[in-house]
Structure formats: C-alpha cells, structure tokens
Amino acid sequence: MQAERDAAGTGQAAAGPATGHDEAVSAGPGPRRPASRGAAAGQLLRRSARWETGLVVLVIAIAVFGASTSSEFLTGYNLFNLGLSSGEIAIMALPMTLIIISGEIDLSVASTLGMSSALLGVLWSKGWPMLAIFAVLLLLGAAAGLLNGLLVTRVGLPSLAVTIGTLALFRGIALITIGANTVSNFPAAYTNMGVQPIPHTELSYSAGIFIVLAVIFGVVLHGTPFGRSIYAMGANQDAALFAGIRVKRIKTLLYMISGVVCAMAGALWTFRLDTAVQNNGLGLELDVVAIVLLAGVSIFGGKGSIVGVVLAVLAFAGLQNALLLTNFNQEATGIVIGGLLLASVFVPNAVSFTARARESLARRSRAAPAAIGAGHE
Amino acid sequence: MSATATQRRDPAPPPPDPGSRRLTERVFRVRESGILAVLVVFVAITTAIQPRFLDTQNIQFVLINTTVFALLALGETMVVVSRNVDLSIGSVLGLSAYLSTRLFSQVHGIPVPAVFAVGLAIGLACGVANGLMVSLGRVPSLVVTLATLYIIRGIDILIVGGNEVVAQSLPNAFANIPQDTVLGVPDLAIVIAAVVALGAYYLRSFRSGRELYAIGSNPDAARLAGIPVGKRIFTAFAVSGALAGLAGVLWAAEYQTIDSTAGTGYELLVVSAVVVGGVAIFGGSGTAIGAAIGALLLAAINSALNVLGIAPFWDQAIAGFLLLLAITLDRVISLRLVAALRVRSSRRAG
Numbered sequence: 091m092q093a094e095r096d097a098a099g100t101g102q103a104a105a106g107p108a109t110g111h112d113e114a115v116s117a118g119p120g121p122r123r124p125a126s127r128g129a130a131a132g133q134l135l136r137r138s139a140r141w142e143t144g145l146v147v148l149v150i151a152i153a154v155f156g157a158s159t160s161s162e163f164l165t166g167y168n169l170f171n172l173g174l175s176s177g178e179i180a181i182m183a184l185p186m187t188l189i190i191i192s193g194e195i196d197l198s199v200a201s202t203l204g205m206s207s208a209l210l211g212v213l214w215s216k217g218w219p220m221l222a223i224f225a226v227l228l229l230l231g232a233a234a235g236l237l238n239g240l241l242v243t244r245v246g247l248p249s250l251a252v253t254i255g256t257l258a259l260f261r262g263i264a265l266i267t268i269g270a271n272t273v274s275n276f277p278a279a280y281t282n283m284g285v286q287p288i289p290h291t292e293l294s295y296s297a298g299i300f301i302v303l304a305v306i307f308g309v310v311l312h313g314t315p316f317g318r319s320i321y322a323m324g325a326n327q328d329a330a331l332f333a334g335i336r337v338k339r340i341k342t343l344l345y346m347i348s349g350v351v352c353a354m355a356g357a358l359w360t361f362r363l364d365t366a367v368q369n370n371g372l373g374l375e376l377d378v379v380a381i382v383l384l385a386g387v388s389i390f391g392g393k394g395s396i397v398g399v400v401l402a403v404l405a406f407a408g409l410q411n412a413l414l415l416t417n418f419n420q421e422a423t424g425i426v427i428g429g430l431l432l433a434s435v436f437v438p439n440a441v442s443f444t445a446r447a448r449e450s451l452a453r454r455s456r457a458a459p460a461a462i463g464a465g466h467e
Numbered sequence: 468m469s470a471t472a473t474q475r476r477d478p479a480p481p482p483p484d485p486g487s488r489r490l491t492e493r494v495f496r497v498r499e500s501g502i503l504a505v506l507v508v509f510v511a512i513t514t515a516i517q518p519r520f521l522d523t524q525n526i527q528f529v530l531i532n533t534t535v536f537a538l539l540a541l542g543e544t545m546v547v548v549s550r551n552v553d554l555s556i557g558s559v560l561g562l563s564a565y566l567s568t569r570l571f572s573q574v575h576g577i578p579v580p581a582v583f584a585v586g587l588a589i590g591l592a593c594g595v596a597n598g599l600m601v602s603l604g605r606v607p608s609l610v611v612t613l614a615t616l617y618i619i620r621g622i623d624i625l626i627v628g629g630n631e632v633v634a635q636s637l638p639n640a641f642a643n644i645p646q647d648t649v650l651g652v653p654d655l656a657i658v659i660a661a662v663v664a665l666g667a668y669y670l671r672s673f674r675s676g677r678e679l680y681a682i683g684s685n686p687d688a689a690r691l692a693g694i695p696v697g698k699r700i701f702t703a704f705a706v707s708g709a710l711a712g713l714a715g716v717l718w719a720a721e722y723q724t725i726d727s728t729a730g731t732g733y734e735l736l737v738v739s740a741v742v743v744g745g746v747a748i749f750g751g752s753g754t755a756i757g758a759a760i761g762a763l764l765l766a767a768i769n770s771a772l773n774v775l776g777i778a779p780f781w782d783q784a785i786a787g788f789l790l791l792l793a794i795t796l797d798r799v800i801s802l803r804l805v806a807a808l809r810v811r812s813s814r815r816a817g
Contacts, residue, residue, distance in 0.1 A: 197735075241795070245795055245798055247798055248748045250748050251790075252791065254735050254742070256791070257787070258735075258783050258787030258790065259783075259790075261784075262784025262785065262787050265784065266780050266781060368780075376554075376613060376616065380613060383613075419624060421624045421727075422622075422624040422625045424617035424624075425617065425621030425622065425625070428613075428614040428615060428618035428621065429618065431613060431614035432610075434610075435607070439605065
C-alpha cells in the first residue's frame with residue numbers, strides 16, 4: 091500500500107515496495123493471471139478498493155501540486171476549463187471501460203467522434219434542423235458500433251485488428267464527408283455550451299453530461315445482472331457462454347453504446363470549438379485507453395470499476411491542467427501521462443511480486459525450520 | 468482468443484477431386500497467397516484504368532515509399548508473432564529521425580553511415596527499454612508500448628521544441644539516397660528487400676525464430692517446453708526498436724524536413740500493414756514477407772489514388788476498408804481450411 095502511494099504520488103514507475111503491509115499479502119491475486127479463480131468477487135472488491143484508494147491519493151497529490159504551482163489552479167474558472175478541455179475524452183472513457191472489462195477493445199472511438207463532427211458540419215451547412223441532425227448522428231454512432239460489434243462477434247475477428255481498421259475507415263469517411271472544408275458559425279445556443287458553465291455551477295456541459303453518464307454506467311455495470319455478465323465474459327468467455335450469457339449480443343450492444351456516446355461526444359467537440367473539420371479528435375483513442383487503464387481496468391478484461399474511471403479522469407484532467415499552468419511544454423505532457431500508465435501496471439505487479447516472495451519465504455521457513463535452525467548454530 | 472467458440476461450425480462439403488484439392492489446399496496454406504492475389508488484382512485494375520501506374524518513375528516512387536514501412540513492419544512482425552504488440556515505433560522513428568540528422572549540422576563532415584549507426588542505436592535503446600519492461604516486468608506489451616509511445620514522443624517534443632532539421636542542412640550524399648538506382652531499381656529498395664529477406668529467413672529457419680512462433684501460439688506451453696520466453700520477447704522488442712530507429716533515418720532522407728511530429732500515427736499504419744500481410748494479431752502465425760507485401764500494398768494504394776486522380780480524401784477510408792476485407796477473408800478462408808482438414812482426417816481415421 092505504501093509503495094503504491096509513493097509511486098502513484100510521484101508518477102514514477104520504479105517502486106521499491108519494501109514496506110508492504112500484511113493486507114497486501116492476503117489480497118495478492120497476480121493481476122496478470124488470465125484465469126480468475128472462483129469467489130473472485132470478494133477479492134476483486136478488495137483489490138479495486140485498494141486501487142481506488144491509490145487513485146484518490148494521486149488526485150489529492152495532483153490538486154496539491156496544482157495549487158502550489160499556481161494560485162489559479164483551484165479557482166472556479168479553472169475548474170470549469172479543466173472539465174471543458176477533458177469532457178469529451180472523459181465521456182468516451184465510460185463505454186470504453188465496459189468494452190475493455192468485457193475483454194475487447196475499441197480503438198475507433200476518436201474516429202467515430204471525427205465522423206460525427208464532420209457529418210454535423212456538412213448537414214448544418216446544408217440547412218438541416220439541428221434536432222434532425224442529432225437524430226442522424228445517433229443513428230450514425232449506432233451503425234458504426236454495430237459494424238464493429240458484428241465483425242468482432244459474428245465474424246469472430248480480434249477486436250484490436252477490427253477497430254484499427256474502422257479507425258482508418260471512419261476517419262476516412264469523415265474526410266470524404268467534409269473534405270478540406272471547415273464549417274463553423276453554429277448557432278450560439280449550442281456553441282455557448284462550449285464557453286459557458288451550466289447555470290449556478292462551475293461545471294462545463296460536457297462535465298455535467300459525464301457525471302450523469304458516469305452514474306448511469308456505474309449503476310448498470312455494478313448493480314445489474316447485465317453489468318455482472320460483462321465481468322463474467324471478460325473473466326472467462328467460454329464459461330460465460332456456458333452459463334447462458336448472450337456474449338455476442340451483449341458485446342455488440344456495448345459497441346453500439348460506444349458508437350452512440352462517441353457520436354454525441356463529436357457534437358460536443360464541434361460546439362466547443364465551433365468548428366467541424368475532418369481531423370477533430372485525431373489520436374484521442376490512445377488518451378481514452380490510457381485513462382481506462384490508469385483506472386485499474388485490466389487490459390485482459392474482467393476487472394475494473396466506474397469509480398476508478400472517474401478518479402482516473404480527474405487525475406488525467408487535473409494533471410494536464412496543472413502542467414498547463416506551469417511553463418512545462420504543453421505538448422510534452424505525454425511524458426507524465428505515459429509515466430502514470432507505466433506506474434499503473436508496475437505497481438500492482440510489484441505488490442503481488444512482494445506478496446508472493448513473502449509467501450514463499452514463509453512457506454520455506456515453515457517447511458524446514460530445523461535446517462534453518464541448524465544453519466544458525 | 469475469442470476465435471475458438473466459432474470454429475466448430477459447418478464443415479464445408481468435401482471437394483470432389485482429390486488432386487485439385489491438394490493444390491488448392493497448398494495455395495491456401497501459404498498465407499501470403501491471398502494478399503499477393505489482392506496486390507496483383509489491384510495493380511492490374513489500376514493499370515487498366517491508368518497505364519501510368521506502371522511507369523518506371525511511379526514504380527520507383529512506390530518502392531521508396533514502401534521501404535520505411537517494410538522496415539517497421541519487419542520489426543513489428545517479430546513482436547506480433549510472439550503475441551505482443553509494439554505501439555511505440557512511430558515515436559521511436561520520430562526521435563531517431565531528428566536526433567540523427569541533427570548531427571549533420573552539429574558535427575561537421577560526419578559520415579553518413581555514422582548517422583545511420585546513431586539512428587540505429589537510438590532505436591535500439593528504446594527497444595531495449597520496451598523489451599526489459601515487457602519481459603522482466605511481465606506486464607502487457609500493449610500498455611507498456613502505449614506508455615512509451617507517449618513518453619518517447621514527449622521527449623522528442625522537449626528536445627525538438629519548435630525547431631526542425633531542414634533540407635539545406637543535409638549533405639547531398641544523404642539527401643540523394645532515395646534517388647540512387649541500379650538498373651532502374653532504387654538502391655534503397657534492394658537493401659531493404661535484402662534486410663526483409665534476412666529477417667524472414669531468421670524467423671523461418673532459426674531455432675530462436677521458430678521459438679517466437681511457439682511463444683505466440685501458446686506462451687505457457689512454450690515456457691514449459693524450456694523456451695527462454697522472456698529472452699526471446701526481449702530480443703523481438705530490441706530488434707523492433709532498432710529497425711524503427713533505422714527507419715527514422717531513412718524517413719529523414721525521404722522527407723528531408725524533420726520536426727517533432729515525424730512518424731506520428733505510424734504505429735497503427737504499420738500494425739495494419741502487418742495484419743493485412745497475414746500476421747495473426749494474436750501471435751503464432753504469419754511471415755515477414757507477408758508483412759512486407761502488406762506494406763507494399765498500402766503504398767500501392769496510396770499511389771494508385773494519386774495516379775487515378777482520386778481526391779486524397781478517399782485514401783484512409785479505402786485503406787481501412789481493405790484492412791477489414793483482408794482480415795475477414797483470411798478468417799473465412801482459414802475456417803474453411805480447418806473444416807476441410809477435419810473432414811479429411813476423419814475420413815482417413817474411418
């Protein structure tokens with residue numbers, strides 16, 4: 091635990107976890123062991139509780155760091171900016187969490203955002219009413235997700251390859267749709283969402299939407315049979331299938347949800363910048379994946395929580411914002427994010443490694459006390 | 468991973484004639500045949516519409532464009548075959564391209580091979596870092612190399628800032644590398660073809676090369692069989708990094724203006740070239756030759772759109788569509804093949 095805090099607080103990968111408490115030993119399922127054991131729920135709860143504690147410490151550390159570097163950091167206006175600049179990424183992280191827990195991945199999210207933004211621009215410039223455009227965008231997102239889902243579940247292709255393909259395809263469709271044009275001057279009623287907070291709060295609209303969605307996703311994932319089945323198929327797809335879970339249908343649905351949410355994020359992005367261009371959101375997919383992994387969601391599926399994702403979003407957004415207020419080269423913040431990502435995989439490994447080392451030490455000393463005693467004499 | 472569930476369906480009806488069956492089977496067994504057929508058909512159609520596509524000049528252009536991707540694809544193949552993935556190559560390429568060619572203005576009269584050596588060394592260092600973390604740290608390579616993608620690009624941005632290496636600072640001996648030809652074939656293409664051939668030979672015929680496939684097919688079984696899994700995976704990442712470093716210098720020779728964005732997004736292009744070339748994304752099968760053909764196909768598509776006067780906007784959509792088509796076809800064909808083999812072996816047994 092101590093080691094986790096230290097490493098998380100400083101954002102460093104190397105951790106010498108010499109001071110692990112005994113609780114770390116008792117909850118030591120190796121995070122990379124693909125086959126999760128029975129009665130995993132209790133262990134999972136303990137494990138994620140610990141992970142989220144680490145994240146809370148990290149978020150506090152970032153807040154302290156931000157406040158100490160700039161008096162601007164904890165002002166309401168800055169918090170509004172923070173929510174604004176990371177809102178879309180945060181929103182897209184929610185469906186990504188479900189997909190990764192189910193054992194798949196969706197790299198096409200940012201391209202779906204771009205495709206939605208491009209279509210929004212073109213339809214608006216053709217004089218479509220905004221509500222009709224929204225309906226089209228949601229259908230577009232659902233169709234994009236359906237394509238991903240069918241290729242993954244019905245054709246049986248690996249999702250990594252499929253969504254790299256649709257990443258290019260959807261971005262390509264955005265290019266074809268809008269070409270080299272830029273559409274701006276959207277109605278003020280919508281673009282105001284990008285520059286004004288929700289009345290009486292310091293929240294941007296995108297942050298507000300994220301909070302509402304996070305609650306919905308959290309309840310669905312943690313409180314419904316549907317949510318439990320997502321964990322089940324991520325932990326062991328065959329077992330889930332034999333248990334009567336409609337794995338293919340649920341995965342397809344998850345991809346469709348992801349498509350719809352990303353299409354919505356595309357509209358938010360477009361209104362925030364008041365521009366629809368073909369490269370809106372280019373490369374964001376890796377940011378989204380980074381957040382989800384930082385949240386403690388296992389890339390092999392079956393583990394993770396929405397609370398973790400919310401905390402990881404706060405850490406990600408807070409860190410970027412805090413670095414923005416210092417004179418650190420803004421584009422190089424990737425170093426810090428990459429470091430956090432490394433820490434997020436190495437810390438649990440280091441913890442479980444020390445746990446195993448202690449166990450085997452204990453076993454050895456139990457097995458051959460006489461020999462050890464003889465050695466001492 | 469998720470493939471096993473769907474493999475037990477619809478055995479294809481037994482083909483009538485055993486002789487022809489064996490031939491088709493052999494053709495299907497060579498995984499590259501599909502991608503090669505696609506390439507040939509693609510070139511034929513494009514040439515039929517616009518004969519200029521097969522001009523010497525255009526062929527040279529396509530070959531030069533392929534070289535960087537073929538190098539990257541070779542390294543990525545080694546990594547992917549072992550059931551890992553290296554997403555950091557685009558960032559490695561960028562870092563190496565800038566740092567190595569900056570030497571031309573920093574060290575007066577530095578020989579060109581020294582610059583290539585520096586690029587290789589930078590790439591190797593990055594690859595070693597990846598390899599150590601994946602093999603010793605035992606963490607998923609997707610996460611590690613996603614992190615180093617960010618970190619290496621960040622370092623690149625910190626070093627480069629708003630600067631760039633411009634064409635005027637490059638000596639002619641370096642800047643002309645892409646233009647030199649032997650009998651109309653670019654020197655560079657020959658060298659890279661030789662490198663790819665060497666890599667393919669290594670993967671196919673060397674013990675340690677074969678062990679990469681074993682690891683990719685079943686890491687646990689490979690470990691039990693006494694294969695030094697960590698060592699092999701480390702080597703694959705080190706080689707992938709070194710090749711990406713080398714590719715960075717070549718990239719610089721081709722584009723001649725190097726800023727901090729060089730190679731951004733190449734990782735996904737290269738992974739798609741490798742997958743189109745028949746390398747299974749979950750390891751265990753595929754060849755370096757196939758991956759190189761995949762890179763060639765992507766470069767050919769690029770050029771064809773150009774030659775046919777199709778707006779470059781279509782580029783990405785077509786590339787994405789072809790990737791999806793390629794992996795779908797590959798899947799359908801391999802399902803058929805498995806079914807056919809099962810029918811045959813059951814008949815033999817009975």
